[in-house]
Amino acid sequence: MDKEQKAFHKSRRELLRKAIGKDAVAVIFGSTNFNKSFDGNFRFKQYKNFYYLTGFEEPNAALILSDKEIGKTGSNELLFVQKKDKIFETWDGRRMGFENSGKALGIKRAFENSELQKYMNLAKNRNLRRIYVNISELIKLTGEVRQYASQFLDSLNRLAANAELIDIGYIMGKLRAVKTKYEMKMIGKASDISVKAYYEAIKSIMPGKYEYEIQAALEYNYKIFGSEDNAYYPIVASGENGCILHYEDNNCVLKNGELLTIDSAGEHRYYCSDITRTFPIGGRFTKEQRIIYDLVLKANKECIRMCRPGASFKKIGEVSDYIIADGLKKAGILKDKKDVKKFTLHGIGHHIGLDTHDAVSYTITREDNNDRLKPGNVLTIEPGIYIPGDMTSVPKKFRGTAVRIEDVIAVTGKGPVNLTSHMIKEPDDIEAFMSGNA
Ligand SMILES: [Mn+2]
The missing domain is CATH 3.90.230.10 (Creatinase/methionine aminopeptidase superfamily)
Incomplete structure (x- = not known):
């Protein structure tokens, strides 16, 4: 990814932070592989809102974004990606790995996607007023991220009692x-x-x-x-x-x-x-x-x-x-x-x-x-x-x-x-x- 593109996606994250305002967090899942037939998949395509914010083209990723530091991570944006794995990479292609996200995407704090739940809890413990999620896209997720998404969905009934739960679609549409x-x-x-x-x-x-x-x-x-x-x-x-x-x-x-x-x-x-x-x-x-x-x-x-x-x-x-x-x-x-x-x-x-x-x-x-x-x-x-x-x-x-x-x-x-x-x-x-x- 060239400098100009990195700067573009960074500016979009800043814009979204401004748009969701104070005491809000956005949790956005990237797309996953979708089955075409038997063990053949459609060519992977990133969810467009996720792409807009990151430019990241791998499946099984997620982004948490807020106006303030999330947990004690020292960052107001956290990326979650699939872990590097020799065997998977031999079969399905290279993986960036969380270690390289700063260099590859300009997002400094990244983790393996299995840590998603942990950091979501950190976000949850804050005094949040609004939680923005790509709700309409969650239901379609497959593979490893599907269970993280359903854990997240399970926690939403409790989260939603204390904060407004809002689909990210409208606000992203305004930006886009x-x-x-x-x-x-x-x-x-x-x-x-x-x-x-x-x-x-x-x-x-x-x-x-x-x-x-x-x-x-x-x-x-x-x-x-x-x-x-x-x-x-x-x-x-x-x-x-x-x-x-x-x-x-x-x-x-x-x-x-x-x-x-x-x-x-x-x-x-x-x-x-x-x-x-x-x-x-x-x-x-x-x-x-x-x-x-x-x-x-x-x-x-x-x-x-x-x-x-x-x-x-x-x-x-x-x-x-x-x-x-x-x-x-x-x-x-x-x-x-x-x-x-x-x-x-x-x-x-x-x-x-x-x-x-x-x-x-x-x-x-x-x-x-x-x-x-x-x-x-x-x-x-x-x-x-x-x-x-x-x-x-x-x-x-x-x-x-x-x-x-x-x-x-x-x-x-x-x-x-x-x-x-x-x-x-x-x-x-x-x-x-x-x-x-x-
Ligand atoms: Mn047309």
Whole structure:
């Protein structure tokens, strides 16, 4: 882990300490290995809140954090990790060990995770008012940490009689909604990698290819350009499949005259990108496809322009629907503008960061309006129009058409910054690029 990343995670722990306030403690468990089938596991993925605070990528860890010294440890943050073990390390990979946490992560006080209960008791003996825990994630834990977590859960009924017990999710969401420069850089890097991979993959778009071949080209190039993982399972949807929003089968053949919607991105150091583009499979848009495409593009651009501090995200979605309703009506597709949702189906976008759909709050209350954009927010803008083949109320030539155009936008004091602006989306540019496809 480089200095910049260490400093980032340290600053997040400081921020969380400030957010939970005095007489409070946070106990946050990291993720564990999850079984896929029989004795095969899914590739390990750290819980995102835990990662945000530590950058630590091993399973079976936990973090205790407080405003004051915890017990007599001389520290207000304690990390618990799996112990070094020759045999486990031979089978499953290297372990950092508590001895190395200072050097590796910049967290000075660390212990073997079997000592968790002991230090939790120290935290408990203080006059605590609030205890923050990742309650919703505890229930899923497996393996060695599972018993430590259940011991902890067993003690919660007594703890909760004396202090408020609060899930860490909401407060972490508030912190995670505002990205630092480092995070912007990581999301930007994930976006750059994804765009490079797109340019490689779209060379393969032509009639007769299969959706999974485009998916394979994307995934191959994500890895080649420095991404560790998909940000989410790639959607490569040709023709009417584009009307299935989370289409993942990716097993159909590309047909001339149809559109191909690709919604896919890689991640970099746990930060996600999220890009959608729609391409004409034969290299040229039909007249009807172009009408739909231009309309989605207009909404995409107008909504991106609106991503400024103080803007209402809800309002941005309404503007998108307004533009699309107006255009669909003019094209003779929509009779009553009130019915536009039948064609747009989903919201205008979402926060993005460590999660593709970032785990941040969207609530609007009088004291806490999370709908107002702030500098540091990073959002997707992804209008779409979906016209299934059986939508008989629509002229036949428009049926079976799906278009979505999605970019990743950073909200800054200087206005919106499109982190995926180098991915082509002008229809003329797309046609010109695709004329090079064999
Ligand atoms: Mn998205």
